[in-house]
Amino acid sequence: MTRRILISVFLLGAAAGLAHGETVAVRGDWVYPGNGPAIPDGVVLIENGKVVRVGPAGEVAIPAGVQVYSGAVVTPGLIDAHATLGTSGIMNSNAAQGASGQDQDQLETSGPIQPELRAVDAYNAREELVDWARSLGVTTAHTGHGPGALVSGQTAIVKLRGNTVDEALFDPERPVEMIAMTLGTSVIRNFRSPGSRPKAIAMVRAELLKARAYAEKRKNADVEKRPGRDLKMEILADLLDKKIRALVTAQTATDILGAIRLGQEFGYDWVLDGAADAHQLLAEIKAAGVPVLLHPTMTRAVGDLKNASFTTAAKLAEAGIPFALQSGFEGYVPKTRLVLFEAAMLVAHGMSTERALQTITADAAKILRIDGRVGSLAAGKDADLVIFDGDPFEYTSHVCGVLIDGVAVREQCR
């Protein structure tokens, strides 16, 4: 595809890349703000990388001289609520398994509990799949360590921009978003111990009990009595002190209930991830008050995910459980999924375009607690937008433009 979005400049203006600080307008036959009904012939006005006005063209005048991007449909930048983008690369090359290269940094198998592993030390902003996801509308991703260990490491939220992790971080002050935990068969297969589900839970509990003691000690008024630094304990103590949350991947009903039990015992904030059997436990999940980052809609229905259903999202919606979609982790071909396509499956199975779009925009932002800045198009929000040449969820439509912080990062159709 070499078609480009229609770019018009009302007066003389720079034809190529926009510098931060300029005024830009985006106009769509339909503008989906992400948190309300679509606006026909809508305009999004952008200044200094932020949205300043959104409304019908009749109400929002486009100032003379500004660059205008236009297309059939405009949506907020898509949010991938849980990915391994930038940490699990396109080559699928794992030196620990004998490969000549190494681009699989989402999982370390030297030990089952390693919360000290940081996302910032793993994320490659120039990874090819980051560009692939961006070309298909993803502007923000919650990524980092993946599933497969009791505690595999930390996650972070990034914008799909920049050449370094520092440029990519959604909030430079917040390099740690969650601790990635997994309960289920994969952990049992990846490690000699735990060798069973009860052992897995026992190991996590033991570690959290230690962390609880550490958290108490580090609050000691007497600096001398505080414990020495311990990377593992520091981050787990942050979890128990609710500075960060846990992302607990659990697919089977047993594992989901185990995750709920752990959360209740230790009282930390957490997000249920995967949740293939969620349709069996709607009441329990709702009672636990935990949001769900649902497995990719089209995930392969095998192993712990064998009960996965295209209709789970609709059931979560009906039950009033907050949820968002994700690309998750892929260990072979294709190397990543795209949330745009995963959400399209919800439309295929009867969900409205607006509601399905929310699962990869506004709802994802809310669960990730970044809705103050992204996930919808409103004054004051980051100017992250996607321009389509048709219904965003039709397979045969194209993403023809992507803006992040008001800057066009993609102008070709795919």
Place this chain on the structure above:
Amino acid sequence: MKSLRIAVGLLAAGLAGASPGRAEEAVAFRGATVYPVAGPRIPNATLVVSGGKVVAVGPTDAVVIPPGAVVHDLTGRVVIPGLVDTHTHLSGAGGADQSTALDPTVRQIDGVDIRSPQFLKALSGGITTVNQMSGSGHLMSGQTVYLKLRRAGTRVEDWLLCADPAKDVCGGMKMANGTNSMGDPPFPGSRAKSAALARDLFIKAQEYQKKVKAAGKDAGKLPDRDLGMDALVEILEGRRIVHFHSHRHDDILTAVRLGKEFGFTPVIHHGSESGRVAAELAAAGVPVSLTVVDSPGGKEEALHVRWENAKELRDAGVAVAINTDDWITDSRLLLRSAAYTVRAGLSPEEALLALTLAPARMLGLGDRVGSLEPGKDADFVVLSGEPFAVRSLVQETWVEGKKVFDRTEPADLLVADGGTGAFDGIGEVHLDGEDGR
């Protein structure tokens, strides 16, 4: 159009007149938009089926429905031929083992469990004919088997498209090159070695073939029977098709070169970089069955996989099919895979051809399946809308005039949409990447 009307009328009338008993079993499907693939789209069409075969298809006002035929009203629906999947690994039949890199003796027919819910999964995606393949970790991983997903039956024999598996050619031969088939000896350690091992085997087959020919009717002069050589001679004689897993552009040309040397035309499978050698493939008359995925990568060979391959091959004049390679893609979503080639430049008609008649021809079954025309198997799919629209769902799948998937049946819906118990009983499947690495 007039001649079509007469021909259809005569055919239907002849059928009704000749045998009232057969006319009674005729079934007509009226009112749908039909894509026969053999011809242009027909709005408000009528399809008449009898004895498992299509007997008539055309505009409703031009098709005579035999007296006594059961009539189904499909107004508002869209009907397409049953999809033909040239490359699937449903039911996990396995294939060659680690004892050799080239094993023409092993047959998929000896490993298929037709009771696996995986086959209902394929039917729920509109797939009615499959080429059940062994894996790609070998240069030659064995004989594939072509199956009609008839749903009823207890033995794999009930689903074959051949009459006698002991005598007939019931499938193709799976070959591969590139990195998948490399390993420690006896597996090759390089591309050139891969080609040399394959050539060596085909030369042996040529010699075996010569001995058989020289023996003529003198049984005493026949070489000792060799199962592998028998299958390879079928390839040399053009009776067994080679299905060649090949991704990188140069590996694809190596497969073409091998075919040229030994006088066969392979079907290239996956073809991740086939667009790069489209002109060469066109010149050699080699077709390509693409696996269409959501992103590139996952292994070195798939770094450059692109949706545009289909268009580039079409532009060059190469026959294109689209396969599932299930579990790489989900058999329920084959229409969706093809839609991405429309996204990247194919017309919907071309994409539909790539799911039906084109793959049927790649299996040597083009005279029997892949399009809706009189005399062909009555395999078709009833959709709720246009084939490549996101909101279109498979409502019914029919094989040889029998309904084998119905979205309104709870057991069928469970497999179509997934859910508790949908895939129980498929055995322990362990996939690459399932453990998060």
